[in-house]
Amino acid sequence: MEYGGQFESQQSASRRLAVFFVAVVAGLFMLLVPAFGRARDTAILMVNLPLALIGGVAGVFLAGGR
Numbered sequence: 001m002e003y004g005g006q007f008e009s010q011q012s013a014s015r016r017l018a019v020f021f022v023a024v025v026a027g028l029f030m031l032l033v034p035a036f037g038r039a040r041d042t043a044i045l046m047v048n049l050p051l052a053l054i055g056g057v058a059g060v061f062l063a064g065g066r
Helices: 006-036 039-062
Strands: none
């Protein structure tokens, strides 16, 4: 018999989510490499997409959008 609380359950879910995130990013990388031809180009794209999202949100915020 095992007793655990909400904290243990949350820790387990966080670990599982981290593993799935890494697996999805690796799978996406492997799918994009043939499309771009080089791993370097794919890595540049994958680094710049989140940065572009942050910049877009900041631009909308600074322009007074909601």
